[in-house]
Amino acid sequence: MTNVIDCKNVSIRYITGDFKDIGFKEYVMRKATGNYHVQEFWADKNITFKIKKGDMLGIIGSNGAGKSTLLKAISGVMIPTEGTIKTKGSIAALLELTAGFDGDLTVKENTYLRGAMLGYTREFMNEMYESIISFAELEKFQDRLFNQLSSGMRSRLAFSIACLVNPDILILDEVLSVGDGAFRKKSGDKMREILSSGVTGILVSHTTAQIRELCNKVLWLDHGEQICFSDEVDLYVNAYEDFLINKQLPQSYEDVQMMSERYLQNVDLEQQKKKAKEIKRLEEVLRNKNDYAVEAALNILKEKKPELLKKSAFHEEKA
Amino acid sequence: MTVIEKYSKYRFLFEELVSRDFKEKYKRTVLGMGWSVMSPLLNLLVMVLVFTKLLGRNTPHYTIYVFCGNLVMSYFRESTRGGMRSLVANRAIITKINVPKYMFLLSNNVSSLINFGLTLSVFFLLCIIDHITFTWRFVLLIYPIICLTIFNIGVGLILSACFVFFQDTGYLYEILLTLINYLSAVFYRIDGFSATVQRLFLCNPLYCFIHYFRCIVINTSVPSLQFHLLCLFYAMLSLAIGAWFYKRYNHQFLYYL
Numbered sequence: 088m089t090n091v092i093d094c095k096n097v098s099i100r101y102i103t104g105d106f107k108d109i110g111f112k113e114y115v116m117r118k119a120t121g122n123y124h125v126q127e128f129w130a131d132k133n134i135t136f137k138i139k140k141g142d143m144l145g146i147i148g149s150n151g152a153g154k155s156t157l158l159k160a161i162s163g164v165m166i167p168t169e170g171t172i173k174t175k176g177s178i179a180a181l182l183e184l185t186a187g188f189d190g191d192l193t194v195k196e197n198t199y200l201r202g203a204m205l206g207y208t209r210e211f212m213n214e215m216y217e218s219i220i221s222f223a224e225l226e227k228f229q230d231r232l233f234n235q236l237s238s239g240m241r242s243r244l245a246f247s248i249a250c251l252v253n254p255d256i257l258i259l260d261e262v263l264s265v266g267d268g269a270f271r272k273k274s275g276d277k278m279r280e281i282l283s284s285g286v287t288g289i290l291v292s293h294t295t296a297q298i299r300e301l302c303n304k305v306l307w308l309d310h311g312e313q314i315c316f317s318d319e320v321d322l323y324v325n326a327y328e329d330f331l332i333n334k335q336l337p338q339s340y341e342d343v344q345m346m347s348e349r350y351l352q353n354v355d356l357e358q359q360k361k362k363a364k365e366i367k368r369l370e371e372v373l374r375n376k377n378d379y380a381v382e383a384a385l386n387i388l389k390e391k392k393p394e395l396l397k398k399s400a401f402h403e404e405k406a
Numbered sequence: 407m408t409v410i411e412k413y414s415k416y417r418f419l420f421e422e423l424v425s426r427d428f429k430e431k432y433k434r435t436v437l438g439m440g441w442s443v444m445s446p447l448l449n450l451l452v453m454v455l456v457f458t459k460l461l462g463r464n465t466p467h468y469t470i471y472v473f474c475g476n477l478v479m480s481y482f483r484e485s486t487r488g489g490m491r492s493l494v495a496n497r498a499i500i501t502k503i504n505v506p507k508y509m510f511l512l513s514n515n516v517s518s519l520i521n522f523g524l525t526l527s528v529f530f531l532l533c534i535i536d537h538i539t540f541t542w543r544f545v546l547l548i549y550p551i552i553c554l555t556i557f558n559i560g561v562g563l564i565l566s567a568c569f570v571f572f573q574d575t576g577y578l579y580e581i582l583l584t585l586i587n588y589l590s591a592v593f594y595r596i597d598g599f600s601a602t603v604q605r606l607f608l609c610n611p612l613y614c615f616i617h618y619f620r621c622i623v624i625n626t627s628v629p630s631l632q633f634h635l636l637c638l639f640y641a642m643l644s645l646a647i648g649a650w651f652y653k654r655y656n657h658q659f660l661y662y663l
Contacts, residue, residue: 109573110573110574111568111574111575112574112578114572162504163504164500164501164503164660165660166657178504180504186501187496187503189426189430191429192426192429192430196425196429200423202418203418203419203421203423204419204499204503204505205503208418209421212418
């Protein structure tokens, strides 16, 4: 199988510092007085990974790790400062869903505009328009200005358009589900359906459960450095969760295993603590409340573990 | 990718952007469109009122003479002003979705062109009122219009890149526009100047486009072949510099937006 995305030694540099917002006059003045400074900032350093068709890559890392910048480079919005990125096939990148809509256009016009930006044809949009609107539940608002929609409606529309995607590569940045209760579930289901249809994808998420559920490869970034790229998803996600608690990066594979172990132990410990706490609480109830609670407990015992009651009755008789 | 493939790939986007810009501009109002015709007319009225006694006494069809200048200048002004802001205004899209950035500039230029078309029809109306005889030569006006449009796109490319890097480009450009306006013989005649100065006017592309209009409409003569080539040269030069600028800094825009 061939590589769908081949990222080789990719580094991306941002330039920050004086130049932004100072204007031409000030720029000339500072250049003349030798007061002009620029700072470099590497958002990503030396990142290498390959994913094949059907792979789902999860990217993890705390804020400012360079995840979004990397996604921009893969989707072609940005050009890496060093290194190369090779991609095969069409890419649909869903980064910050509601950005780029136009408040002064109607819902319908915005739908077509967004479709055009995602690279669809007019015929395709004509065909899909009805289903987009009905999925977003916005039938009554088609001719409303986008500005007049609530933020929930906006993200519903954005999500519904994005759901159409039938690309070779799908890039998701924290957009697995949107909206309120019912729609949240609907959109989450829809996304899962798309992801499990065998599309090649990249998923950035702070919800580690999603990464465990959906991804078969994991890339861990920290302050632009690549900590790992591996297909041992559970192991590394465990270690990552340990890192979130102890703020210590692994130095070697042994470290990762140790951290994963520690995390699992922690989870065990937490669960035991929880269990003990719950038992204590229930005991309190049985002890302090009136006899009804005890009676209820006895009824349940009779139902679930009658042999226990028999045994104790037998003991009493003997005594 | 060839130009044709690119065109068919992005045609839908382009059409949608044009229709967006157009709607945005007029905000779905009837007056909005009327105003874009009224505004150059009022401008013309002021100029004619002020300058007729001063400069226009010996100029035949002085109103049309000024209108030629205004027509070209207002198209140039509007198109480049809008083009300058086209990248920054669409920053939310450019930083998220991979689309060719020049699309935004081109769509902006199309809506300026439509506006220009409206003003042009008013111009012809005024020509009739002013007893100007229409000849076959009027068809030739398409040539300076095409050159001017290309010229505008080139200047827009340069300005939009500058505007991304330097936020005060807008103010500086306004000053430059005023200067160009005074140097382009919009409301005065140049035959009072010495031959050398008259030749210097040819260094100003906008003067050339205005002059072309005046030759056809007022003098009913066709400019020389060299003059045609000069117009083409300016258009191509501006486009070449603009394209070079854009290609060179294209990938850097993102850091600044």
